[in-house]
Amino acid sequence: NEKSTYGQLDYRRNQWRFLLGGRYTDNSQSGSKLTPRAAAVYKMDQYHSIKLLHSVGFNSPNFTQLFITIPGVLVGNPNLKAETVKTTDLAYSYEYNNTLFVANIYYLEAEDFIQREFRDGTISFFNSGEYNRYGFELDLQRATDHYLFFANFAYNHQGDRTITDDPVAQFVPKFTTAIGVNLPVKSFHSVGGSTRVISERSKANPLYLVNLNYQYQRPKYQLYATSKNLLDQDIRYPDTQDLVADHLIPGGEGIQFIIGAKYHF
Numbered sequence: 001n002e003k004s005t006y007g008q009l010d011y012r013r014n015q016w017r018f019l020l021g022g023r024y025t026d027n028s029q030s031g032s033k034l035t036p037r038a039a040a041v042y043k044m045d046q047y048h049s050i051k052l053l054h055s056v057g058f059n060s061p062n063f064t065q066l067f068i069t070i071p072g073v074l075v076g077n078p079n080l081k082a083e084t085v086k087t088t089d090l091a092y093s094y095e096y097n098n099t100l101f102v103a104n105i106y107y108l109e110a111e112d113f114i115q116r117e118f119r120d121g122t123i124s125f126f127n128s129g130e131y132n133r134y135g136f137e138l139d140l141q142r143a144t145d146h147y148l149f150f151a152n153f154a155y156n157h158q159g160d161r162t163i164t165d166d167p168v169a170q171f172v173p174k175f176t177t178a179i180g181v182n183l184p185v186k187s188f189h190s191v192g193g194s195t196r197v198i199s200e201r202s203k204a205n206p207l208y209l210v211n212l213n214y215q216y217q218r219p220k221y222q223l224y225a226t227s228k229n230l231l232d233q234d235i236r237y238p239d240t241q242d243l244v245a246d247h248l249i250p251g252g253e254g255i256q257f258i259i260g261a262k263y264h265f
Helices: 063-067
Strands: 002-013 016-027 031-043 048-059 083-096 099-111 114-119 122-127 131-143 148-156 175-184 189-198 207-217 221-228 236-238 248-250 256-263
Touching: none
Parallel strands: none
Antiparallel strands: 002 016, 016 031, 031 048, 048 083, 083 099, 099 131, 114 122, 131 148, 148 175, 175 189, 189 207, 207 221, 221 256, 236 248
16 A cells, blocks of 8 residues: 655746645555655746756555565565655756757766566566766757757766666666757658667667658648668667676667558547
């Protein structure tokens, strides 16, 4: 059984806006937590603003992680604690004439994260120690009658590093980036393309994913054709479930083509 209550205060004064709230959760198995949330937003003018946000997330272990035991396959852990994550973000935003730009730096603190371990053919669960991560992210979007453009760059300082208290860090890319554009060609027709780059992490090589898309859109139906992985990358992802460095998960090979139709009733 889990019971919770939540409240929030929203206050505005001149160019400032303040949010202060919290959630109290009482779980019959993993105990109780008070998780606060606070934010301050300063609007410099109608285009520019700065936001400072601190929030705490709370996640109780599920029934399988706690109680299910199948000899030689799965062992539940009734002593698991609820996991908690604290994030602090400082963001700058610019919005004008269908253009949005956001620059954000973050600091994350994780406590008692529930990890899955695969050893000798048996799956078990445990609470990891405390660890932290920090980095930054840049976002740009622009929409006009002639095109829709977006770009993103994210950097995680602890990515692709072996850290004792953070066993997942080595499976996280240090940086990712994405750039995409969509162009209306004629009435009802549009074409688009995107490029994603994911840096190396653990034994997985960096990925360079290029996709193209064509779409014919009418009020009642839509026809589309998509080509994925045009650079013919051998896509492999690290094993973030069992945290086995030498185990790479296939994510598709070769160039892929998808043709489809949608009808709206």
